Amino acid sequence: MPIDKTFRDTWRKIGQHEGHPVWQFEDDESSRIHGSIVGVDFSLCYGCAKCITACPTNVFVIVTDERNRSVVDPLNESECILCLVCEIVCPVEAISIEREGGSEDTLKSLLQSSE
Numbered sequence: 001m002p003i004d005k006t007f008r009d010t011w012r013k014i015g016q017h018e019g020h021p022v023w024q025f026e027d028d029e030s031s032r033i034h035g036s037i038v039g040v041d042f043s044l045c046y047g048c049a050k051c052i053t054a055c056p057t058n059v060f061v062i063v064t065d066e067r068n069r070s071v072v073d074p075l076n077e078s079e080c081i082l083c084l085v086c087e088i089v090c091p092v093e094a095i096s097i098e099r100e101g102g103s104e105d106t107l108k109s110l111l112q113s114s115e
């Protein structure tokens, strides 16, 4: 299951980490999303680093999470230029970039037209 793209409206903020918010779904302590402009679902990410290689502005950094797993943290999310490349390359759809309504449809139609 991909990252819940509604998390900014439906999950609750439980704290801050290195300048970005940390989110949890209801009382599920195993659920964690880091970031706001660039959200990364820590329970989905497995640290493959494809997003690190793809990101033109070095938003992501590999860290070790509370369960001792390697994941990427969007430590430099303020540098994001909203290119959406990380969302496309992530094999498990662990990333959600914040955007205005309508952009999601635009992305889908761009992807379909390139197939």
Ligand code: SF4
Pocket: 038, 054, 055, 056, 057, 058, 059, 079, 080, 081, 082, 083, 084, 085, 086, 087, 097
């Ligand atoms: S949308 Fe682009 S700039 Fe922003 S984090 Fe993803 S790859 Fe980096």
Ligand code: SF4
Pocket: 040, 044, 045, 046, 047, 048, 049, 050, 051, 052, 071, 072, 089, 090, 091, 092, 093, 094, 095
């Ligand atoms: S591409 Fe996806 S799974 Fe790989 S490190 Fe980035 S967020 Fe994690």
